[in-house]
């Protein structure tokens with residue numbers, strides 16, 4: 001199989017071919033997602049929410065991200081694997097940021113890292129890129145800053161924040177990011193950013209004009225049913241189906257229907 005690289009994504013933008021990206025956090029789902037033909041798997045710090053049950057992404061640690069990422073890597077043959085730098089492992093100190101990125105690359109075998117922020121993250125991004133580590137940016141609703149925003153509402157609806165976001169996107173490109181995520185911003189703004197920079201723009205809740213789309217696997221498969229924003233398209237309802245399956249199993253055990261003659265030695 002031909003592997004997807006950062007160059008592949010750049011060529012896809014130039015060719016107008018949309019980039020598909022989903023999160024994954026473990027070996028088994030990574031296998032499913034990779035074999036289904038996804039371009040990029042993001043080992044997102046959303047693991048803090050959907051894997052660990054935290055309310056925010058802030059508590060997850062670098063060691064925990066490394067555990068998830070190394071599990072994902074073992075399930076993947078084709079797609080590009082990108083890992084989030086978690087909260088507190090890169091902010092405002094480029095030496096620490098580089099050390100965190102190096103740990104991810106060395107200990108997991110992942111292909112790139114992602115971190116949140118614009119201007120304030122540029123020094124760290126440059127340092128990481130200069131070490132040969134590909135970086136994806138993340139602008140708009142950046143969940144690690146949720147206590148600054150105070151709300152998960154759409155970002156950059158006002159002109160000042162929109163102008164800043166456009167400026168930040170340019171800075172990310174100049175700093176050497178090979179792509180950026182735009183989260184929960186108006187579709188028109190995402191379109192303008194996508195047209196104004198040369199690196200691929202991957203949207204989540206950012207409309208159809210981005211170069212690609214990303215969703216959290218647990219949301220789109222209906223494993224996590226507590227989160228239903230307008231931008232989410234839910235393709236399955238695993239929560240419901242798995243609940244029915246478990247109920248059937250419980251019933252089969254209680255009624256001594258399972259195991260039957262064929263299911264024993």
Ligand code: KIV
Pocket residue numbers: 023042043044045046047084181183204214215216
């Ligand atoms: O952690 C995550 O899942 C993400 C995506 C929503 C972009 O950062």
Ligand code: NA
Pocket residue numbers: 044045046057084
């Ligand atoms: Na994230």
